[in-house]
Amino acid sequence: MSVLIVVLVLLALLVRRAFFGYAKPDREFEILVPREVALIETTAEVMFPAGGAIPFSGLDADLPGYADRFLSAIEPGVRRQIRALFALFEHVTMFFPAPGWNGGKRFSSLSIEQREIVLQGWSSSPNFARQLVFTALRAVLTMGYLGHPEVLRRLRLAPYAFDSPIVEADLLYPKIGAHPDMIALSEEDLTPPSDGTPVDLEGPVHHLYAETSQEVAESPP
Amino acid sequence: MSAPRTIAAARNDGLRVYAQYDGDFEEEADVLVVGSGPSGAVVAHGIAAAGRSVILLEEGPPFTPQDYEFEGSLSMARTMREAGLRRTEGTILPTMQAIALGGGSLVNSAICVRPPAFIFDQWAEFFELEHTSREVLDPHFDAVEKFLGIAPTPENVQGRRNLLMKEACDKLGYSSEPIARNVRGCKGSGECFTGCRARAKQSMDISYIPEAMRLGARVLTSVQVQRVLHEGRRATGVEGQVVEPLTGRPGHRFRVRAGTVVLAAGCMATPVLLQRSDDLANRSGQVGRNLQFHPGVAVAGIFPDVVNPQFGATQGWQSLEFLRDGFKLETLWAPPPVSAVRMPGFGKALLERFHDLPYLANWDAIGSTHRSLGTVKARRRGMKPRLKWNFHHEDVKILTHALWVIAELFFAAGARKIIPGVMGLPPEMHSLDDARVLQTHPIKARDLISAGNHAFCTTRMHGDSSLGVVDEFGRCHDLDNLYIADTGIFPRCPSVNPMFTGMALAHRATQRILESL
Ligand SMILES: Cc1cc2nc3c(=O)[nH]c(=O)nc-3n(C[C@H](O)[C@H](O)[C@H](O)COP(=O)(O)OP(=O)(O)OC[C@H]3O[C@@H](n4cnc5c(N)ncnc54)[C@H](O)[C@@H]3O)c2cc1C
Ligand code: SF4
Numbered sequence: 094m095s096v097l098i099v100v101l102v103l104l105a106l107l108v109r110r111a112f113f114g115y116a117k118p119d120r121e122f123e124i125l126v127p128r129e130v131a132l133i134e135t136t137a138e139v140m141f142p143a144g145g146a147i148p149f150s151g152l153d154a155d156l157p158g159y160a161d162r163f164l165s166a167i168e169p170g171v172r173r174q175i176r177a178l179f180a181l182f183e184h185v186t187m188f189f190p191a192p193g194w195n196g197g198k199r200f201s202s203l204s205i206e207q208r209e210i211v212l213q214g215w216s217s218s219p220n221f222a223r224q225l226v227f228t229a230l231r232a233v234l235t236m237g238y239l240g241h242p243e244v245l246r247r248l249r250l251a252p253y254a255f256d257s258p259i260v261e262a263d264l265l266y267p268k269i270g271a272h273p274d275m276i277a278l279s280e281e282d283l284t285p286p287s288d289g290t291p292v293d294l295e296g297p298v299h300h301l302y303a304e305t306s307q308e309v310a311e312s313p314p
Numbered sequence: 315m316s317a318p319r320t321i322a323a324a325r326n327d328g329l330r331v332y333a334q335y336d337g338d339f340e341e342e343a344d345v346l347v348v349g350s351g352p353s354g355a356v357v358a359h360g361i362a363a364a365g366r367s368v369i370l371l372e373e374g375p376p377f378t379p380q381d382y383e384f385e386g387s388l389s390m391a392r393t394m395r396e397a398g399l400r401r402t403e404g405t406i407l408p409t410m411q412a413i414a415l416g417g418g419s420l421v422n423s424a425i426c427v428r429p430p431a432f433i434f435d436q437w438a439e440f441f442e443l444e445h446t447s448r449e450v451l452d453p454h455f456d457a458v459e460k461f462l463g464i465a466p467t468p469e470n471v472q473g474r475r476n477l478l479m480k481e482a483c484d485k486l487g488y489s490s491e492p493i494a495r496n497v498r499g500c501k502g503s504g505e506c507f508t509g510c511r512a513r514a515k516q517s518m519d520i521s522y523i524p525e526a527m528r529l530g531a532r533v534l535t536s537v538q539v540q541r542v543l544h545e546g547r548r549a550t551g552v553e554g555q556v557v558e559p560l561t562g563r564p565g566h567r568f569r570v571r572a573g574t575v576v577l578a579a580g581c582m583a584t585p586v587l588l589q590r591s592d593d594l595a596n597r598s599g600q601v602g603r604n605l606q607f608h609p610g611v612a613v614a615g616i617f618p619d620v621v622n623p624q625f626g627a628t629q630g631w632q633s634l635e636f637l638r639d640g641f642k643l644e645t646l647w648a649p650p651p652v653s654a655v656r657m658p659g660f661g662k663a664l665l666e667r668f669h670d671l672p673y674l675a676n677w678d679a680i681g682s683t684h685r686s687l688g689t690v691k692a693r694r695r696g697m698k699p700r701l702k703w704n705f706h707h708e709d710v711k712i713l714t715h716a717l718w719v720i721a722e723l724f725f726a727a728g729a730r731k732i733i734p735g736v737m738g739l740p741p742e743m744h745s746l747d748d749a750r751v752l753q754t755h756p757i758k759a760r761d762l763i764s765a766g767n768h769a770f771c772t773t774r775m776h777g778d779s780s781l782g783v784v785d786e787f788g789r790c791h792d793l794d795n796l797y798i799a800d801t802g803i804f805p806r807c808p809s810v811n812p813m814f815t816g817m818a819l820a821h822r823a824t825q826r827i828l829e830s831l
Contacts, residue, residue, distance in 0.1 A: 145665030167397035286498030
């Protein structure tokens with residue numbers, strides 16, 4: 094009986110150590126829970142560190158926001174797999190501790206140096222499965238990081254601004270979810286089709302990727 | 315035949331989108347076509363053009379430019395089945411199928427290549443086909459080419475990324491050429507994978523389908539066909555459910571009856587549909603078997619000066635020099651997050667590599683890997699396929715040879731380093747000497763970072779009804795009025811990008827269907 098109690102207490106402690114005590118994020122997420130937000134932020138900090146070749150870090154890039162949008166957009170089965178990947182990454186250091194003082198904590202509670210060592214271990218592992226898990230996690234974060242307008246602007250890889258011609262198909266199909274009666278266009282609104290003029294490499298970028306007026310005001314001359 | 319109707323009339327009488335379904339319903343037509351990808355759209359257009367009534371059923375919604383998403387993963391999550399994360403079991407191979415009006419044409423690079431005559435000769439020889447040669451199919455290729463304005467990519471929208479491959483091929487004495495595409499007025503925005511904002515790409519939703527609707531075709535979108543109805547040797551219609559766009563949430567039920575049923579749901583969906591319909595058309599036992607891909611490998615080359623890879627036709631240049639050796643070479647661009655996903659490492663080293671993106675060109679090879687076979691099977695519930703596929707070791711050699719050739723090309727063009735994307739090898743190679751390891755190291759299937767977005771053969775044509783599902787014209791051997799018109803009917807991989815061949819075969823099948831009505 095007393096052995097059972099000890100086991101139960103240990104189990105309770107383990108569960109507490111694994112799943113409780115996460116800081117509440119400063120905003121609501123549709124899918125992500127605080128544990129996942131913490132994992133993504135602390136991984137991003139090491140994956141795309143400040144002071145690198147792109148002066149915009151993973152922490153600046155709001156990767157939890159991206160991951161939440163991505164997870165909301167995909168079907169539940171795949172979503173479960175990705176969340177399982179997050180859980181694996183977050184908790185595996187409790188069983189295979191990172192080197193150094195108190196390395197047996199969950200990933201998001203490790204020091205930045207310890208997290209670097211853990212990621213190094215995953216990325217250079219000769220074990221195929223470990224490499225695959227690391228590649229998958231890095232892929233999700235890379236998608237978010239390189240999809241960020243600021244990063245794309247700095248790399249001069251943001252989509253170009255140009256007007257879409259209005260073609261017959263625009264008179265046929267409403268935006269997804271809308272009723273065709275919502276289409277306000279008629280045949281008079283049709284414009285000449287694209288004449289094949291190349292996009293202007295020096296021209297402005299698409300408005301979703303343009304600096305906001307606030308950013309422009311804040312950025313150094 | 316009556317005069318084509320206005321586009322407004324076509325919309326009012328011909329189109330149904332999700333917001334318009336308010337209850338269970340039944341419809342009827344001479345011909346029904348399941349799937350609005352390149353193959354199904356050609357059939358629906360041909361039937362409507364002949365003045366016969368036709369209903370085109372598509373599970374995905376129409377996408378407008380307002381619905382496009384620039385960011386690669388979010389775009390795939392919206393336009394692709396299983397959020398673009400579908401993969402095979404056995405050898406893990408990522409593979410995608412679109413779920414949208416227009417099918418794969420909405421998100422593909424619009425590459426249109428006619429397979430050379432020797433490919434069709436092999437098909438004819440191995441699969442007992444009497445009417446399938448390049449010569450016989452050329453008029454069908456011509457008809458599609460004319461309708462879609464298929465033409466070589468003009469030089470002013472090639473961009474440096476594409477032209478560097480030309481330069482490299484010229485230097486090494488390999489033949490190469492601009493890629494012909496179903497595009498009118500390309501601006502070189504490099505966005506083909508996320509939807510063409512310039513409305514230049516002649517995807518089915520802006521080409522064959524609107525024209526079919528003008529000619530009287532009815533198009534039901536957001537409807538998932540779940541079963542083919544049949545009696546004896548005749549298909550009588552289909553039934554299924556309305557599904558909410560993007561979530562797939564099921565809604566009202568429907569049934570469509572038709573004199574002729576054409577399945578063009580794609581080679582990973584049509585077998586599931588047949589298996590869900592009492593294992594229909596499967597006396598040969600070949601439904602869902604023989605799954606083949608053109609697995610692709612890509613190498614990134616980093617140049618000393620800026621390439622500006624985001625400018626230029628998404629895929630604008632190709633070389634068919636090595637087709638008989640089993641691979642085709644192409645240039646490639648995808649949204650930066652997708653292009654960078656294969657970059658190795660993390661931390662400052664990774665950021666350094668991202669910083670190289672403006673100096674990068676991606677070139678890929680697709681392999682004719684007809685020894686590597688798989689299966690498509692229905693799962694216990696739903697319409698999602700279960701895919702198994704195994705990469706044959708001889709086929710792996712084809713792709714490792716291709717990797718070496720791409721390395722040669724990059725260094726000939728002046729690249730300062732390449733990222734070959736092979737697990738177990740150095741992530742970067744700085745000279746052709748470094749790259750020799752591609753020739754000497756025993757590369758295994760799982761070392762390759764590969765993907766296969768060209769898929770075929772799961773309902774293959776065969777002259778012998780005990781060895782194939784359909785005849786050369788796409789008619790199921792077991793039924794009098796059930797046709798299959800997607801790339802599943804290819805008897806073997808076509809060695810070049812499959813869409814054009816699929817459309818040419820669909821064009822020919824349409825004539826046969828019309829003769830039978
Ligand atoms: C990213 C990408 C790039 C590519 N680039 C090229 C290229 O440049 N050139 C080229 O030749 N090929 C390319 N391909 C391949 C090419 O797009 C396909 O071979 C082609 O689309 C196949 O046409 P299809 O009509 O057979 O099937 P699909 O295009 O897959 O069309 C089938 C349609 O059926 C619908 N459907 C499926 N199941 C059901 C159901 N149960 N009920 C109702 N509807 C259903 C699907 O939603 C889909 O719209 C590419 C593919 C991908 C994914
Ligand atoms: S490169 Fe751009 S403009 Fe040209 S077809 Fe593709 S998406 Fe359209």
